[in-house]
Amino acid sequence: MKNERLLGFVRSFSSFLAVDRSEPAILVEGARLLASLVEQDDWLQEEFARPDPTFYQQYLLYADPLERFSMVSFVWGPGQKTPVHDHMTWGLIGMLRGQELDTRFHLQADGSLKPGETRILAPGQVAYVSPATHDVHQVANYYSDQTSISIHVYGGNIGRISRHVFDPSTGTPKTFISGYGNDVVPNLWR
Numbered sequence: 001m002k003n004e005r006l007l008g009f010v011r012s013f014s015s016f017l018a019v020d021r022s023e024p025a026i027l028v029e030g031a032r033l034l035a036s037l038v039e040q041d042d043w044l045q046e047e048f049a050r051p052d053p054t055f056y057q058q059y060l061l062y063a064d065p066l067e068r069f070s071m072v073s074f075v076w077g078p079g080q081k082t083p084v085h086d087h088m089t090w091g092l093i094g095m096l097r098g099q100e101l102d103t104r105f106h107l108q109a110d111g112s113l114k115p116g117e118t119r120i121l122a123p124g125q126v127a128y129v130s131p132a133t134h135d136v137h138q139v140a141n142y143y144s145d146q147t148s149i150s151i152h153v154y155g156g157n158i159g160r161i162s163r164h165v166f167d168p169s170t171g172t173p174k175t176f177i178s179g180y181g182n183d184v185v186p187n188l189w190r
Contacts, residue, residue: 002042002043002044002045003043003045003186003188004043005040005043006037006043006044006061006062006071006186006188007188007189008037009033009034009036009071010062010071010188012033013030013033013069013153014064014068016029016030016033017064017068017069021068023090023130023132023155026090026155027090027128027130030092030153031092031126031128034092034094034126034151034153035094035124035125035126037094037151038094038095038096038123038124038126038151039124041096041097041123044073044096044149045186047059047182047184048061048073048075048186049073049075049097049147050075051075051076051077051078051080051147052075052077052181053077054077055077055080056074056075056076056077056080056081056082057073057074057075057181058158058159058178058179058180058181059072059073059074059075059180059181059182060072060159060180060182060185061073061151061185062185062186062188063157063159067156067157067160068155068156069153069155069156070154070156070157070158070159071151071152071154072151072152072154072158072159073096073149073150073152074139074149074150074152075148075149076098076100076139076140076141076147076148076149076150077141077147078141078143078144078145078146078147079140079141079143079144080140080141081101081138081139081140081141082138082139082140083138083165083166084105084113084136084137084138084165084166084167084168085136085137085138085163085164085165085166085176086131086135086136086163086164086166087129087131087135087154087158087161087163088131088135088161088162088163088164089131089154089155089156089158089161090128090129090130090132090154090155091129091130091152091153091154091155091158092126092127092128092152092153092154093121093126093127093128093139093150093152094125094126094150094151094152094153095121095122095123095124095125095126095148095150096123096149096150096151097123097147097148097149098123098141098143098146098147098148098149099120099121099122099123099141099142099143099148100121100139100140100141100142100150101118101119101120101121101140101142102118102119102120102121102127102137102138102139103115103116103118103137103138103140104116104117104118104134104136104137105136105137105138105166105168107136107171108171110171111170111171111172112168112169112170112171113166113168113169115138115168121150136166158178159177159178159179159180160177161177161178162175162176162177163175163176163177163178164176
């Protein structure tokens with residue numbers, strides 16, 4: 001069943017959060033659990049893997065009722081990318097299909113943002129973001145001719161968190177709330 005892998009992750013991660021909610025522990029154990037989920041590409045339902053020809057899509061897969069975490073699939077059409085943005089919470093990124101480029105940005109003394117290292121995230125790999133270490137980045141589909149999909153887990157309901165996009169040359173922030181691209185979520189107990 002397609003939902004068994006996703007349900008298994010939700011159960012395991014929920015159980016872990018009931019015991020330890022320290023960010024360093026979440027990033028280590030959460031990365032391990034997410035890597036186990038994205039190591040196989042046989043579970044994501046097609047309606048949460050559809051690209052849009054114009055904009056990347058953020059599909060809600062699960063939102064914890066206590067808002068301890070949420071899960072989304074990010075679907076990147078060919079050449080699509082995010083603006084430079086932050087999260088205001090920890091986040092885990094697991095690459096499911098294709099590849100993406102993750103470029104960190106660093107605040108400069110004049111208020112501008114300077115691009116730092118760019119890493120390529122390949123299927124099965126997991127990365128993280130955190131306000132404590134590096135929370136501002138830009139993500140892009142590595143491919144100009146195919147779709148890429150990553151699975152993200154955030155420390156809150158990411159579709160409701162007030163966040164920021166930045167003008168990289170000036171560092172000027174603009175507040176936004178992302179919401180989600182879907183009207184329904186997977187039925188994990190089907």
